[in-house]
Amino acid sequence: MDQIRIIGGTPLHGVVEVGGAKNAALPILAASLLGGGECIIDHVPQVQDLVTMGKLLALLGVEVQTEGGRVMLEASNVQSIEAPYDLVKTMRASILALGPLLTRLGEAKVSLPGGCAIGTRPVTLHLKGLTMMGAEIHVEHGYIHAKASRLKGARIDLDFPTVTGTENLIMAACLADGTTSLHHVAREPEIMDLCAFLTKRGAKIVGAGTDTITIEGVRELHGASHRVMPDRVEAGTFVMAGAITGGDVTVKGCVTDHLGTMFTKIQEMGVELTEEDGEGVRVRRSTPLKAVEVKTLPYPGFPTDLQAQMMALMAVAEGTSVMTETIFEGRFLHVPELHRMGALIDVDGPHAVVKGVPRLAGAPVMASDLRASAGLVLAGLAAEGETIVSRVYHLDRGYERLEEKLQALGAQVQRVREVI
Numbered sequence: 001m002d003q004i005r006i007i008g009g010t011p012l013h014g015v016v017e018v019g020g021a022k023n024a025a026l027p028i029l030a031a032s033l034l035g036g037g038e039c040i041i042d043h044v045p046q047v048q049d050l051v052t053m054g055k056l057l058a059l060l061g062v063e064v065q066t067e068g069g070r071v072m073l074e075a076s077n078v079q080s081i082e083a084p085y086d087l088v089k090t091m092r093a094s095i096l097a098l099g100p101l102l103t104r105l106g107e108a109k110v111s112l113p114g115g116c117a118i119g120t121r122p123v124t125l126h127l128k129g130l131t132m133m134g135a136e137i138h139v140e141h142g143y144i145h146a147k148a149s150r151l152k153g154a155r156i157d158l159d160f161p162t163v164t165g166t167e168n169l170i171m172a173a174c175l176a177d178g179t180t181s182l183h184h185v186a187r188e189p190e191i192m193d194l195c196a197f198l199t200k201r202g203a204k205i206v207g208a209g210t211d212t213i214t215i216e217g218v219r220e221l222h223g224a225s226h227r228v229m230p231d232r233v234e235a236g237t238f239v240m241a242g243a244i245t246g247g248d249v250t251v252k253g254c255v256t257d258h259l260g261t262m263f264t265k266i267q268e269m270g271v272e273l274t275e276e277d278g279e280g281v282r283v284r285r286s287t288p289l290k291a292v293e294v295k296t297l298p299y300p301g302f303p304t305d306l307q308a309q310m311m312a313l314m315a316v317a318e319g320t321s322v323m324t325e326t327i328f329e330g331r332f333l334h335v336p337e338l339h340r341m342g343a344l345i346d347v348d349g350p351h352a353v354v355k356g357v358p359r360l361a362g363a364p365v366m367a368s369d370l371r372a373s374a375g376l377v378l379a380g381l382a383a384e385g386e387t388i389v390s391r392v393y394h395l396d397r398g399y400e401r402l403e404e405k406l407q408a409l410g411a412q413v414q415r416v417r418e419v420i
């Protein structure tokens, strides 16, 4: 298994380019299932989750061809209705096949994703919405089995603005009979990107990016080309890498509007941010980081996917910071690993109280999930001495060539094979 070896303490300098958003590319690729006609998707990040999505789509009968960051999909001959456990267990986003398969083929069988390291993560809201659209759903033998000769438009009010739940219901509604109005939905930019792609395919969608989305069902969708939006979580991670090392880093190719809440918090910590034409940001820090209070919230609030990275900064900030995680109940698995590096963090339910220390100490640590891994890498960049992050396969699910991009900024970081 691969590990990331970091010698900390070098301020990062230079320019880094952000790739396509994993969380936008996943639903966009899944949306190929909605009809025939060639779909050409560019700026798809080459990360493990997208490889898994490609495998799932191929298994369902989609012709999938990948050339670098371009994925070409043709879904005229989709016949299989089953997303098996072996794939779903490695990537929860496989649930995104449910809505498209059901609405296109009248039936879908998707393995129940089950829990994962960061929480129980149910999909009840996806199922409730589809049921309101007329689907008959049984959960048996670990599978969600859904049937509907044709879904019917409905008014659906979500109890919580679930991201993939909103995406599943939008895709299902595209081919439903009549109009579906979705209320209290997620407003994440990735949902707007999915809707932009669906609209290019001939879907009729109004309200993406607000908390009410209306979809008028159409008979079929056609092919289309689309370029995936930049990854705001990757961009945020590089901004924090510049900030934690006290460097001077320009993060290019991101949409700064998507990072507003996070920028505010980083600035509160004493980091200088200069926006560059809405397409990039320069990060500089010459004074010690200051403590800050942060609460994760659905977009446009502070993203839970940047919580672990932010905690690395809090660990070396002057004073006492508080991080409150409101989205996932179990998302503090990086805390015991940060303790190993000398961080002073007390967890009390959804709150983590972080007493900043002047310097972390490099140590062997273990990644528990995708974003926690990124938090540990940031901590390693700021720590004294050597940090070895193991279980890097979590990182590879969502970050493209992270160590190469950090090396180009001057970081002493390498991918190495674990010696057992």
Ligand code: UD1
Residues within 6 Å of the ligand: 023, 026, 092, 093, 119, 120, 121, 122, 123, 124, 125, 126, 127, 160, 161, 162, 163, 164, 165, 304, 305, 327, 328, 329
């Ligand atoms: C998506 C993102 C993930 C991000 C998360 C929150 C993708 C592929 N993944 O995950 O990176 O961390 O949004 O921004 O886009 N919930 C229910 N019932 C449901 C569905 C969700 O109770 O039916 C709860 C979850 O347990 C969790 C909260 O809602 O506490 C948010 O989950 P959700 O927005 O669904 O996250 P994902 O779509 O899985």
